[in-house]
Amino acid sequence: MEASKLEVIIKKIDRVSEWSGKLFSWLVVPLTLLIVFEVISRAMGVPTIWSFELSNFLFGAHFMLVAAYGLLNGSHVRIDLLVNRFSPRTQAIITIINYLVLFFPFVLVILGFGIFYAATSWSMWETSWSTWSPPLYPIKTVIPLTALMLLIQGVAEFIKTICALKNEGVKP
């Protein structure tokens, strides 16, 4: 009963990461069009004051917000030539240790300080120093948001590993 409930939650988390990743993947389309637009408008002698910063916003949001999607799909590079030689049980234990010692501390610290960082920006309605002076609080909020999404997907991966350890022999 409990295991199946857990499974439902994990499936939901996976689905959220999958959909958010696919959604945010599209940010690269406006990014490309914006750069083409800026190159053309500069060639015509009417450069914009906003395209440079806006393209950085799109770029930053794009790669950060799909990080959890990458974690779900195992696309983050890892060196597994050594651990692949171990038994599934040992592999699962190592994965659990890695999550506890490295992943969760890193993501939690970025989440905690990231919230503070974004909150500071919101509290003073921070804008950039440029002529266009766009608000910076939305893009700064991307940092804690990314950490949160990574944390949730990380918890899902963590539980998957523990489940695999319980019903031994199943590879995470």
Added chain:
Amino acid sequence: MSPEWIAISMFFVLVIFLFLGHPLAFVLGGVGIIYGFWGIGPHFVGIVINRTYGVMDNFVLVAITLFILMGNFLTVSGVADGLFRSLRFLLGPVRGGLGLAVIGVCIVFAACTGIVGASVVTMGLLAGPLLIRYGYQKELTMGMVAAGGSLGILIPPSIMLVIMGDQAAISVGQLLLGAVVPGVSLGILYMIYIGVRCWINPTLGPPLPPEEMIGISKSQVIKDALKYALPPLGLIFTVLGSIFMGLATPSEAAGVGAFAAFILMVLYGKFSWATFRDCLYQTAKSTTMVLVIVVGASCFTTVFLGLGGGTALVDGMLGLGLGKWGTYFLMMFILIILGMFIDWIGIVMIVFPIFLPVAKALGFDTIWFVIMMAVNLQMSFLSPPFGYALFYLSGLKIKDVTLAHIYRGVLPFLIIQFIGLLIFTYWPALTLWLPRLMLK
């Protein structure tokens, strides 16, 4: 503990955790966090967050996303298939001709993509079974696909050079141009090797039997070759040319290149919404993989340099008394060893803060030195036990090809890469003439 010992222990812990198979990005970040709290105190996190934002708010790195997108569009355009089909008939009748065709396609392919995976996988599937069916030696076939496919990260556009330029705070445009000659020369060295070996011993790579060529019109084949080679090459020359002329920054050139690659994909008749969406998803996965490592590594290096580990290692290296060239070859040797175990991006992020100050102190030209590192890291794709090209190839499960064939096959190409490194080291002008011509 003195900074030297903290630095050394930090490296040690990093290496141990790297081998425990956790994603590189989070190993770097996690080790940074542990040592930061232990050695510096919580206030270092503020710097880490600022540097994370610095990675996001960085117009130079925008080129990574857009070059990856461009490469994905060109990959699904079927340029490699088309070009290989025609080059195979053009060069087929010569001994080793199919091998020359493979490297030729790899060079064009490398000029389309900035990463390694797509070219090794595509060429492995396309050429691997075919060459073996025509009687090519399995080792030679696997070696050329691995080596040729790995050119993608050296011949511009190259994701590696963008990262390197950003980390070294030098012009990405000059780096991209500087890598043209070394990248293409390596390809030519591979061709010479394949040609000579098959000429001496045709059983390694026999010519296509004459009956295969019946009913093939030469002019049609040449037309096909041009149809698939000229548009992508034209695209790349435009991208590099606009950087060279100072008309556009690499990121802008990449954006226009991605857009043009999309149009090429439509013109080649390969557009469908499903393919298009796949290109976007693939781009997202590759991009986040690279850039999240940069974020994690900036956490690691902030702490590592903050603890004084950087200066300790730089001083230590300079204090060895090996002289200018002794130190150079020591650094190259360290890169080769690291390349056996860690992938290129980890190596770049870890060794740059140490090697660059050393190279500067010894009076090496930074552009040249960085490109030598890039040439050196070509070996990391082929060198066992951990080499991407080897993984991709063995993952393809080509019939009758074992991991031993692949390992034996890449060995001569590793030697050629090393010879290439020596040549470009001895004649820096080969690398530097193009970036020096660049209009500023």
